[in-house]
Amino acid sequence: MTSIGTGYDLSNSVFSPDGRNFQVEYAMKAVENGGTSIGLKCKDGIVLAVEKIINSKLLVPGKNKRIQTIDRHIGVVYSGLLPDGRHFVNRGRDEAQSFKSIYKTPISVPHLMDRLGIYVQNYTCYNSVRPFGVVSIVGGIDDNGPHLYMIEPSGTCWGYSGAATGKGRQTAKSELEKLNYEELTVREAVKAAAKIIHQAHEDNKDKDYELEISWISLDETKGRHEFIPDDLLEEAKKYAEEEDDEDEDDEEMES
Amino acid sequence: MNHNPLQWGRPSNDTYGQYNHNIANASVREADHQSLDSFPKMNTQQPIITGTSVIALKFKDGIIMAADNLGSYGSLLRFNNIERLIKVGSETIVGVSGDISDLQQIERILDELETTEEVYDNDGGHNLRAPHVHEYLSRVLYNRRSKMNPLWNAIIVGGFNDDKTPFLRYIDLLGVTYGSSTLATGFGSHLAIPLLRQLIPYDVDYVKVTEEEARKAVENSMRVLFYRDARAADKYSVVTIKKSEDDPSSYTFTHEKDLRVQNQSWKFAKDIRGYGSKQQ
């Protein structure tokens, strides 16, 4: 059944006769054209990466960060309407802070996701608001080790080993499926993430992009969410592009 | 000012007469509903678990601060593992004396401050430094005293100014602030300040003082405090923050814990009269 023209897609919180909420589906459409975001859960931590599309050469390189921090131990990356993403992160920060002010201990990642899931779901229930136009990938380390979640405009929230969203998500997903998350370390995952973002960018090749990677690991960052050091980022970029050349060489040889 | 924490914030007896402690013990039991409504709201009247002096001074390229690890319950030495020097950001230390539960509240306030200022969307630069932490704490403490609900503490903030000169400043439960090259709270302002002032007679003189000299003055002060302040312990922490030797634009922060007062001599004890079980 088509959505357009029926009138069931004109207001949030309205079901169509076959039980769909079109406004939530349309919100997903806003996500599907954004720069690709990915998250990897390794044996010793989390790696988040994003393909930041550069729309103007007047933009200051290395600024306008896309990956944000909810609490010291929790990071987020999202694709879609970026201001909505900031709203989501601000709520996450409020939840983490209020948890800490009551229980005097940092919020666990699953509990934070529980609360954020409720918050995002609420924006599908009323015609006075619209659903969030972002899919967010949230990663963190707590007493039970690393966790990675992806949350959608509907409020759906699943745990992942490797998560991808945005324009290049299909390419990214098929690459993520090739990794062995039981053995993968964050240091290896940084390189893998750079390569995956590079490959996912094939879907959006007419525009330049900047790579942004962050990580959380007990060994590397003392359990804090931080951007990876500049030299490691350069190394990862180089690796991603080298691999690219090799692939091309292979293709040439095959042909 | 009387530096006994139990007396902080009280009008001086000499001027205003004896403080009426019944205010703290006022009972509402026999009050009827009408008078209950008109009964004044009461907040903290006195600290419960207390920490005694914090002492600090500037030296040529940094600051040094010390506080013992004791939490007293009245005259009972109740806890011996209280850390009263709190690190904020990467180059600031906050030393807290007075009520320990309020210290813990301040610790949480500072943790939240650090999260919002240093963790959220901080893309390098804009670091939280000592003058900012001090200004913030002075707002918090002044606000609380203006609500007649003070945080019962005296605090010293140490670190560096924007121009990289050492920063040292005091705040107390009334919101009073002042700065100096030698600072102490509580009994320390009677017992330690004269010793520290021997090293730094005038505020500008700190530039002549080496870290070793400052360290010696702190150790000496902590010993005298242990001798003469019955609420002081001989186990203490010291924080030193100074410009790095190899890179003057960054700072080295050292937090030493479980230090002991050295070279104690109790020879004078035998001459003390009027205390102990045996009257001589």
Add this chain to the structure above:
Amino acid sequence: MFRNNYDNDSVTYSPTGRLFQVEYALEAIKQGSAAVGLVSKSHVVLVALKRNAEELGSYQKKIIKVDDHMGIALAGLAPDARVLSNYLRKQAMSSKMIFNRPLSTSKAVLSIADKAQENTQSYGSRPYGVGLLVAGYDETGAHLYEFQPSGSVLEYFGAAIGARSQAARTYLERNLDIIRESDSVESLIVHGLNALRDTLSQDVELTFKNTSVAVVGKEAEFTTYDDESVQQWLDKLDSVSNARNRGDDDAGDADADADATEAAEGDAEGAGTTESSGDAPATETAPEDRMETDE
């Protein structure tokens, strides 16, 4: 009345995931006259073209000071900009009061970004109808941000908003390297005015009445130059009218593409033609005023 069923409010997505009300708010920026901002290593410059509604009316203020180290230039609904600049002023004062330090530029823009986002996700309020260029100098140096009603803020080396601003962006892109390396405020202002000049329509030229300039940077508080005081900067230009519109080959060819994209926008702009009538006497009085200021 409406173009489609999905553009009545900002709480309805179109089937392709767009928010038309927000996009229309972005169009409101283009109804306003242009503002340009650019950054060197140590300074930020804002320049803007002012309009008056009628000949006897005063010109609409385009640059607002926020604090000693920060200011904004606006394009679009000026009242909305006043609301936002008041908010920024409050934030700046709070920062001084609570932390005894000037508000960082990034914090300032993010605070209004989050404020603007709220208006795009709930029924009963409209998105802001104004674009801002926020210039600030803080402990991390000189910064220029572009704010949009969608709640997006991005940091630029050079940015332009408002009517025919694409022409200014083209100029900035072409001269980016020179602008980044300029070590004098004067050359930065001249580049800014050159970019602004490229946004002019045929019968308008830059005068001391319709041009605003502002500078902030290292050891320089946010200062605006209007009316008589802006003449000193206009005097540094080789021309005050748009080179392309005079048929100057030098700039004309390369800007052709920019012209094409801006053509539709230019047509839609009613105010562009009415404001020019007030400009002629202004240029005539200019030399006298200059003499006065020289004394």
